[in-house]
Each structure stands twice: as structure tokens, then as C-alpha cells.
Amino acid sequence: MLYPVLALYGLASTLYLAFFVAPRDGVARAAKATLLLAFLCHMIDIGQRGVHGVHPITSTAEAVSFTAWLIAGGYLLISLRYKLLVVGGFVAPVVLVLLVLARLTPGAEVASPHAALGALGRIHITLSTAGLALFALAAAVACIYLVSEAQLRHKKLGPLQQRGPALATLDAIGHRCITVGFPVFTVAIVTGAIWVARLPHLGMRPEYSVSIATWGAFAALLLARTTAGWQGRRAAWLTLVGFAGLLAVVMIYILRALQHGA
Secondary structure (H helix, E strand, O other): OHHHHHHHHHHHHHHHHHHHHOOOHHHHHHHHHHHHHHHHHHHHHHHHHHHOOOOOOOEHHHHHHHHHHHHHHHHHHHOOOOOOHHHHHHHHHHHHHHHHHHHHOOOOEOOOOHHHHHHHHHHHHHHHHHHHHHHHHHHHHHHHHHHHHHHHHOOOOOHHHHHOOOHHHHHHHHHHHHHHHHHHHHHHHHHHHHHHHOOOOOOOOHHHHHHHHHHHHHHHHHHHHHHOOOOHHHHHHHHHHHHHHHHHHHHHHHHHHHHHHO
């Protein structure tokens, strides 16, 4: 199912980007339907791999693929309530790139042997991917917010203003994604720390420090929103800073898998 999934995500990305150029209802419906079909085929692909013992937590490649699937599913779920077609123009290409990276990454195990993962390891990796997906959605919304807000400040009206949600709606969606994702990521950090402490052969790695710094960035964002009323542009920028930290962690894992697979 790999090539059909890649083709469908690629087509969905093209259609969403075409919507920016020519915002027509037919293009919007085709884009959303194609992304839904890609999501379903991706689910079948994950299921087929699972039947053959290749589960989402068995390797960096599978974890990245699973994260891409969660991002697509999260966007489709949110779009049931909100008209977020413009956000799809960011989500679909990101999912496509993540899936390509996943399939180019050697299937080295996350921990060796796989049995060493244990319950804590499985919980940690599952929650980490879920938290990453939620923060990725928040980052996509933040990008749309910043672009739309900048256009409004410069009095340039485009598809984002004509077909996109209001700035207040984008801000609320981003905040909700972070509010849900933060406790998930917090538990992932805690279970990961306990898991690593039980594996003496794993020393301190750079991704651990980056993950904690990322957690601190999102914690600071939630605290600033609650105590200082941070919203809008400042919240969007801090969201992107936190997500950049998560991307750094993902790239560290991918580069390590490439090194070991070389």
C-alpha cells in the first residue's frame, strides 16, 4: 500500500495548494476526499505491517509513519467542526514529507532488543507520537494564523481571509490542541525518563535535553496564556518554537537510524 498512499497524499497536497490559487468548492471537496482516502489507505498499510509484526513502535521509521497518520486523522477530525481547508494546505504536505522520510529511514529498532521496550517503552513511544501529532496540528494552525494576521495588518486580502476561519477561531483551535497535547506529552516525558533509567546501556542523549526544553516551551505558553493573557501572534510564535524543538528530536532519531543502517 506504500505507493498508493504516497500518491494519494501527493494528490491531496496538490489539490489543497490548488485551492490557494483557485479557491473553488469543487477543488476543496476533492482535496478533502483525497486526504480522507489517503488516511484510510495509510491505516490499512499500518494494519498490514502490524499483521506481519512491524508495529508503529518497533522502529523510528514506523513511529514517524504513525505520527504522520495521526496528524492526518487529527486534521480530518477537527475539520468536521471547523472549516479549515487552508490548514489542509499545510497539513497534507507535512504528512507527505514525514511519510517519505519514514520510508527512506532504515527500519532499525528503537531499542535493541525489541523485548527491552517493555510496557513503559511502548507507552512512552505511543504517547510521544500522539503528543507530536497534536503539537504539529497546533503548529500548522499557528502558521496560518501568522500569515493571515500579517496580511490583515498590511491590508492584503486573499484566500486565507476569504475562505479561512477567523483569527480568534484559529487561536482557539491551536490552544485546544496544545491543551490536550501537553498532558499527553508530559506523561510521555515521565514514562520515558523511568524507562531510560531502567536501561543502563542508554546514557544521556541530546534528544532528552531537547525534549525537556520543548516541554518547558509549551508549559511556558500555557502559563503565559493563563496568567498574562498571551494570545494571537505571541502564542503562535511560541507554538512554533516548541514545535521546532520536537522536529529537532525527530531528526536526531532519523539521523541516528540512518547512521546505524548505513
